[in-house]
Amino acid sequence: MSDPVQELLLGHLLGVLDDDEQEAIDARLEDDATLRRQRAALEKRLRRIEPYRPQHDPPPGLAGRTCQFVASYEKPMPAPPARRPMTPEVAPPGWISRVRWSDVAMAMGVFFAAAMLAVPAIQNSRFRAHITACQDNLRVLGQALTQYSELNGGYFPFVSATGKTSNAGIYAPILVHSGLLPDERRVLCPGSPLVPDLEDYRVPTLEQVRLATDRELARMRQFMGGCYGYGFGYMDRGVYRGTKNLRRFRFAIMSDVPGGLPDWQSLNHGGQGQNVLGEDGSVQFVPTTHLDASLDHFFINDRGLPAPGLHLNDSVIRPSDALPIMPVDLR
Numbered sequence: 001m002s003d004p005v006q007e008l009l010l011g012h013l014l015g016v017l018d019d020d021e022q023e024a025i026d027a028r029l030e031d032d033a034t035l036r037r038q039r040a041a042l043e044k045r046l047r048r049i050e051p052y053r054p055q056h057d058p059p060p061g062l063a064g065r066t067c068q069f070v071a072s073y074e075k076p077m078p079a080p081p082a083r084r085p086m087t088p089e090v091a092p093p094g095w096i097s098r099v100r101w102s103d104v105a106m107a108m109g110v111f112f113a114a115a116m117l118a119v120p121a122i123q124n125s126r127f128r129a130h131i132t133a134c135q136d137n138l139r140v141l142g143q144a145l146t147q148y149s150e151l152n153g154g155y156f157p158f159v160s161a162t163g164k165t166s167n168a169g170i171y172a173p174i175l176v177h178s179g180l181l182p183d184e185r186r187v188l189c190p191g192s193p194l195v196p197d198l199e200d201y202r203v204p205t206l207e208q209v210r211l212a213t214d215r216e217l218a219r220m221r222q223f224m225g226g227c228y229g230y231g232f233g234y235m236d237r238g239v240y241r242g243t244k245n246l247r248r249f250r251f252a253i254m255s256d257v258p259g260g261l262p263d264w265q266s267l268n269h270g271g272q273g274q275n276v277l278g279e280d281g282s283v284q285f286v287p288t289t290h291l292d293a294s295l296d297h298f299f300i301n302d303r304g305l306p307a308p309g310l311h312l313n314d315s316v317i318r319p320s321d322a323l324p325i326m327p328v329d330l331r
Helices: 004-014 017-031 031-054 061-072 097-153 168-177 206-211 212-221
Strands: 226-229 234-236 239-241 252-256 274-278 282-285
Touching: 004 017, 004 031, 031 226, 061 274, 097 168, 097 226, 097 252, 097 282, 168 206, 234 274, 239 274
Parallel strands: none
Antiparallel strands: 226 252, 234 239, 252 274, 274 282
């Protein structure tokens, strides 16, 4: 930034000009619309890097320790140099400011370039951390689901076809009620855009679900299962059945909550994929809606509908508030 005007505008924005320079720029800004536009454009550019400017507080007691050090310093100070007579020659107007703001501009340019290099790495690191934490949650949920199946004839929590327990998120109140999920926040994925709004999140109890009015139940169902989707049952010769734990490797029973059309990809991790819990307890991050070489789309059934599976091995994971609505021809 070699333009003196730009340098002065930068100093004005940062509030580091001398008082007379600051007042002079204020006066020029009142009369010069072009200068105001230049200042606005420069301020906009500075705002882009403002979030990355480090803020450091001085260590506690720094001032006191500095005074003690100065007071205890016994080395005699050198005599000040003899004063030279004043000379009428002065530096060219604005020369000092131009040198100073050139240095500032260069430092800011280096800082901006470093920030542009560091931000993608930081974002990628955070992305991987969210995936890992999400996988830990699903493993804990998988253990709870397995324990539940062992206590209930081999079946996972049942999503009823009708009634107040007919939404996919009912798995969470069932696990909490069974004492198998002491940490309710395990149902919140750290990569979900919904998490900042769920600071006081609690899984509703089964009693609250049963006593809820229609309006209260609709509100409960939105986040009853947290940030994860859970599997519906399947149709067996016209009868809707729950999912039995057969410990299948490529059969998905939970995942990051599915998104919407066209591909139902979850938004929990920026739409780049989803963590999926297999029936055997395995957890993996997949960028598609299929597990490994499996042809089963785990967010819809084999007919392409967000409804119960068409057979025993047709996995269908749906969001917390989804109901297993079954078309007449699937009954």
